[in-house]
Amino acid sequence: MTKIVEKMTQAGLGQLADGTLVERVLPGEEIEVLADGSARVITPVVDRVKAPCRHFKSCGGCAVQHASDRFVEGWKTQIVERAVTARDLPFPLRHVHTSPPKSRRRARLSGRRTKKGAMVGFHAKASDALIDVPDCQLLLPGIRAGFPALEALTVIAASRKSEVNLTVTDTLNGLDVHVATEKTLDGPLRIELAGLAEAHDLARLAWNDDVVVTRKSPDQQFGPARVAPPAASFLQATREGEQALVNAVLGSLGKARKVVDLFSGAGTFSLPIAAKCEVHAIEGDAEMLSALDRGWRHATGLKTVTTEVRDLFRRPLEPDELNRFDLAVLDPPRAGAQAQVATVAASDLKSVIMVSCNPVTFARDASALVSAGFAMVWIDVVDQFRWSPHVEVVASFTRT
Known part of the structure; x- marks a missing residue:
């Protein structure tokens, strides 16, 4: 039937x-x-359409390679639209940006020892089965070229029965690799790993909470500044997607002179904004802010950037603190920024730019802003996780 x-x-x-x-x-x-x-x-x-990757039917990394680009763009736009309109909000769509194939600069892979050595790849959907992905159409070629190093690390880090997690990031100076494993790091192992990093020309190698070796600074370009984020820390998935988000933010600065960047991370938005405005960057991770500060101090032509370590979920900026700024940028985790948005709504701020990786929490927070008198001026949809259900949003709000 x-x-x-x-x-x-x-x-x-x-x-x-x-x-x-x-x-x-x-x-x-x-x-x-x-x-x-x-x-x-x-x-x-x-x-x-014919799936562009031969691993599509077995690998769980992609969900919709069987659909045309036109369909996927419309589907992801509809995901955002449904979340927004469910809150009785308008949907002033402006742009849709999709990252190209082979552009993922950061990936979390799994490694498992085999009789002949090791296998590194992604899991099959809802399964413990590990799939080798030599022709993956998501990853940058530089990451694929680094698989021999990841396999060598797996042989060292994994037991016969356990897997290891390998977070690999493409940087301006080579691969930055973080290994999450149950194996304890001792002196002889540290020496062995340093030799492996040298042999495979890795920029940095970290083992659980320890940085084993930094041979070259694992830099990312944030506006005019170079920043070396902490190992395995948050980073936008593709450079193209990040640039689409940054361009959207920069295009909405208007006449702002002082900007507060809430959930700033290592400076994805703070440092490009600093080419035009003074910035106060707030983030709960002290290491990320230290990386941001170092990047700012070594760059030229930027206005003042100050930093503050603060848990914005437990202690959001209060209205009187927000009133010192002309514009706020918010880029919270998937949980959104409910507490912080409440104080923004109660402040005198006139302009807000919100970036989100979760359309549902974005819509919730956007609804709170609109209820407080803000209008959603435009919304962009950014697809950095090509062929997956994930989608990101950036929107501009102006208090009417």
Whole structure:
């Protein structure tokens, strides 16, 4: 018995009329659901394409490579639109930006020892099975070229029964690798790892909470400044996506002279903004702020940047503190910035730019701003996690 796919869920699954969820199908397709829960497509739609990666059916890293770019862009835009309009907010869409294939500069991979050495890759969806991904269409070629180093690290770090997590980041000076493992770092191991980093020309190698060696500064370019963020710390997934977000923020500064950057991280927005405005950067991670400060001090042509270590979830900036600034930039984690947005709403601030990796918490926080008299001027959708259900948002708010 054949069935029609009714819609695509936010997780990238096709949904049938009875609620059944099926992988790798598209709305409007006539399918037959097989005994193992997979689908045989009887009548494909025009947006079905051949997956660009040969690992798509086995690897859990991507969800919608079977759909055209046009479809994926529309689907992700609709995810944001549904979240926003569910709060009775307008949806003033301005731009949609999608990062190109082979542009992911940061990835969290898994490593497992094998009889012949080691395997590094992504897990199959909802499975412990590890999939080798030699032709991955997400990662920068520089990261793929670093797999021999990751495999060598796996042989050292993993037992026969355990996996290791490998966070690898492409920097201006080579790969920055962080190994999360149960194996304890001692003197002989430190020497062995330093030799491995030398042999594979790694910029930096960290083992759990310890930096084993920094051969070259693992720099990222934030505006006019070079910054070496802490090992395995947050970083926008692609340079193209980051630039789209930065351009959106810079384009909305207007006549602002003093800007507060809330949840600033290591300076993704603070340092580009500092080319035009004074910036006060606030972040809960002291190491990230130290990296930001060093980057600012070594750059030229930037206005004053001050930093403050502060947990904005437990102790948000109060209205009288916010009133010292012309504009606030907020880029919170997935949980959003509910407490901080409440004090922004109670302040005299006239302009807010909000960046979010979660459309649902973004819509909640945007609703609080609109209730306080702000208008959403525009909203951009930024897709850094190509072929996945993840999507980011940046929007400008002006108090009317």
